[in-house]
Amino acid sequence: MSQVYCCPNCRTNKSRFNLIQQVATPIKKDPRSGEIVAQYSNDTIEPFHLAYNGPDVRVQCAACGLIEDEKTFAAFGQRSQ
Ligand SMILES: [Zn+2]
16 A cells, blocks of 8 residues: 655655665673674574564655654655645
């Protein structure tokens, strides 16, 4: 389904956007040194390590630079129609 986007910040841009694909890499860091000691895939994740559950895509307005969730731009696009 196509959704009309409208930027809630500059309120004029409905056509130029950057889609940001979010790829989460689960890691484990050494709490003292900050070094990465393990990297997981979502299948090999350890117990108590919460898998990424944020949105797959975020959107940046290519006019003013605002970055928000896609639903924010879509909701504003719907309201502006
Ligand atoms: Zn904007």
